[in-house]
Amino acid sequence: MDRVLDEGGGCLEGRAITRSAALSQSQTQFRLLVQGVTDYAIYMLDPxxxxxxxxxxxxxxxxxxPEEIIGQHFSNFYTEEDRARGEPARALETARKHGRFSAEGWRxxxxxxxxxxxxxxxxIKDDDGKLIGFAKITRDITERDAAQRELEVAREALFQSQKIEAIGQLTGGVAHDFNNLxxxxxxxxxxxxxxVPEEPQVMRLIDNSLQAAERGAALTQRMLAFARRQELKTERIDVMALIADMRGLLQRTIGPAWQIDIRFPASLSAVSADVNQLEMALLNLAVNARDAMPEGGRIAIEAVDQDxxxxxxxxxxxxxxxxxxxxxxxxxxxxxxxxxxxPFFTTKGVGKGTGLGLSMIHGFAKQNGGMLQMESEPGRGTSAHVWLPAAESNGEREMAPPSDVAFVPELPRVVLAVDDDPLVLMNTAALLEDLGHTVIEAESGVRALEILREREDIALLITDQAMPVMTGSQLIAAARELRPGMPVILATGYGETPADAASRVTRLNKPFTQADLNRAVSETVMELS
Structure with missing residues (x-):
């Protein structure tokens, strides 16, 4: 047989054999490569x-x-519900019509x-365009999706935290303005x-108005509790004694259709918290429990020590x-x-709840170093757990002086009153003047310093904290450079006394009564006399 030579004198048959061998080797290498891939499932399907x-x-x-699956239909990899919906057939039909099908789902x-x-x-089609099968690639993305979900949860948590912080700042600011009003x-x-003349009807109207204002002051404390900006008078509290004292109030509040069961161990640690806020938290939780059982029922109040x-x-x-x-x-x-x-989320319907109760309890517990934990299941009830730090065993309960005790200063004083709110400044001055003091008013810290330089007879400084340009704590620091021994009262509705104003400063909480103001003046003067 004659050998066919190409134009260069080479053998065409030999070259064809060489190309065929190279193609066969390439196919073998590709098959081995595909077979060796472990991160992707790569396999063929017939038509x-x-x-x-x-x-x-x-x-x-x-x-x-391979022995178990080759010859089996690929629909085995689909979930039962996807097979019932015809998803395997739809995937092949899409690939047949459009050349490719891609999706993510459960397998x-x-x-x-x-x-x-x-x-x-x-x-996969032959040279004539006839379908000869399908190439299928599957990648396990379970971990990727889990990581993505965790990221979304973290983002949502951050968003909620930022939202709560923004609402808290807004609430704190509104409460501060309410305090001034x-x-x-x-x-x-x-x-x-x-x-005014001693007319019973006039006195009754004034007393009612004062009670309404005091209720408003209690509301601002709740708002500040949510914003975690109210003053907490942390003290040692015997929880069992507190609940025993409150039982009558709780029962009257929720009504006779609901029975209160109190379950405490024989010995229980005292807690370190603000007693008024704790009472308010328990009252709110009892009311929530009552509303969850409109036909009546039992409400359990329990407490345990936890390490x-x-x-x-x-x-x-x-x-x-x-x-x-x-x-x-x-x-x-x-x-x-x-x-x-x-905050403001409620399931009680219009006019039946503010949506601030649980958020305020959460703020109170967190500010005291604890937390609010909620557990609930539809139809099975709710357990609200308030965690509070146990008080040290050698602590003593702080006793506040009765609010109706009047302290009278030995002598009238010249007082410098500072507040950027003209209504508050005017009324503070009027209260002091009614107590017999001489009052000089300043609408800003800058003006107050000017007056201090001009007047040597000023014996007491009373200032607001949240003021523009110069805060109360900044004013106190500057005033003490001029008068190192100057008695100072810081009047504020916020809970934290700034560190730079904490030394030798009497705190007066807004809104305050004339008796509160009189007591603060007396205590401040006596401490530094």
Whole structure:
């Protein structure tokens, strides 16, 4: 047989054999490469969807050996619900019509577990365009999706935290302004009561107005509790004694259709908290429990000692008392429970709740170093747990002086009153003048310093904290450079006394009464006399 030579004298038959061998080697290398891939399931399907090849990645991801799966229909990898909806057939039809199908969804492993998969199916056709099968690539994206969900949860938590912080700042600012308005109302009514004729109807109207103003002051304290800006008078509290004292009040508040069961251990640690805020928290929780059982029922109040090791929720290591209010009412689903402590969120309907109760309890508990924990199931009731730090065993309960005790200064004083709110400034001055003092008014810290330089007879400085340009604490620091021994009263509605104003400063909470102001003046003068 003659050998065919090309133009260069080479043998065409030999070159064809060489190309064929190279192609065969390339195909072998590609097959080995595909077979060796373990991060992707790569396999072939015949035109009907039956598995015809299987690589190592497919075995690792799906769990089947080649012997177990080759010859089986690829719909075995789909969930039962997807098979019922015809998803496998739809995937092949899409690939047949458009050349490719891609999607993400749940797939099944051999052991019955599910995994999240990214799937691509490519149609394979011969030179004449006839469909000869499908190439299928599957990637396990379970971990990626889990990481994405965790990121979304973290983002949502950050968003909620920022939202709560913004609302807290707004609430604190509104409460501060309310305090100033209430200061003007309460002080004006107090002075008016002293000056009008002793007519019973007039006195009754003034007293009613004062009570309304005091209720408004209690509301601002609740708002500040939510914003965690109210002053907390932390003291040692015997929880069992507190609940015993409150039982009558709680029962009258919720009504006779609901029975209160109190379950305490024989010995229980005292807690360190603000007694008024704790009473308010318990009252709110009891009312919530009542509303969850409109037909009546039992409300349990329990308390136990708990030792926390490490970090649990918002708690650090230490000993705590967990005070619980438990009902067997309607309960909450997971979505409602997740939003329960959001400010202004309520399920009670229009006019039946402000949505601030749980958020204020949350703020109170957190400010005291504890937390509010909620557990609930629809139809099985709700358990609200207030965690508070246990008081040290050698602590003593602080006793505040009775509010109606009047302290009278030995001599009238020349007082410099400073406040940027003209209503508050005018009424503070009027209260002091009514007590016999001489008052000089300043509408800013800058003006107050000018007066201090001009007047040597000023014996006492009383100043607001939140003022523009120069805050109360900044004024106090500057004033003490001029008068090192100057008695100072810081009047503020916010809870924290600034560190730079804490030394040798008497704090006076807004809104204050004339008796509160008189006591603060007397105590400040006596301490520094």
């Amino acid at each position: 009907t969807g039956v598995v015809s090849s299987w690589n190592a990645g497919a075995q690792r991801i799906k769990g089947y050996t 099944m492993r051999k052991n019955g577990s599910r995994f999240r998969a990214s799937v691509v199916i490519d149609a 209430l200061m003007a109302i309460m002080s004006g009514l107090t002075l008016l009561r002293k000056r 926390v090791i490490g970090t649990v929720g918002e708690l650090s290591s230490g000993r705590y008392v967990r005070l619980s209010v438990i009902d067997r009412g309607t309960g909450m689903d997971a979505e409602t429970l997740a939003r329960a402590t959001e």
